[in-house]
Amino acid sequence: MSPSRETRFSPDHPTAAGHFPGNPIIPGAVLLDEVLSAIAAAAVGPCAIRSAKFLRPVRPGDRVLIRWEMRSAGQATFECLLLDPERPALTGIAQFGG
Numbered sequence: 001m002s003p004s005r006e007t008r009f010s011p012d013h014p015t016a017a018g019h020f021p022g023n024p025i026i027p028g029a030v031l032l033d034e035v036l037s038a039i040a041a042a043a044v045g046p047c048a049i050r051s052a053k054f055l056r057p058v059r060p061g062d063r064v065l066i067r068w069e070m071r072s073a074g075q076a077t078f079e080c081l082l083l084d085p086e087r088p089a090l091t092g093i094a095q096f097g098g
Helices: 028-042
Strands: 004-008 047-054 063-071 075-082 087-096
Touching: 004 028, 028 047, 028 063, 028 075, 028 087
Parallel strands: none
Antiparallel strands: 004 063, 047 087, 063 075, 075 087
């Protein structure tokens, strides 16, 4: 079983107000920060994104599940899934350690 963390972005999330008016989404930088925070809690040393592919927008009020798998050479693959129904929103690779 891969480690995971579920999070929900509040309907009035402050970053969504200006990103984009009338069609709000959670900015990619916020999603990546959530991924790094989740992986860093399980990894040793600093963690950085090596690659990321955004597949679907995440909107205020959405619940997401972040799953990752530690790999050799200090890497972790990750995915961020929208819930209700489950759909991929983000995939990528993170580098961790010294």
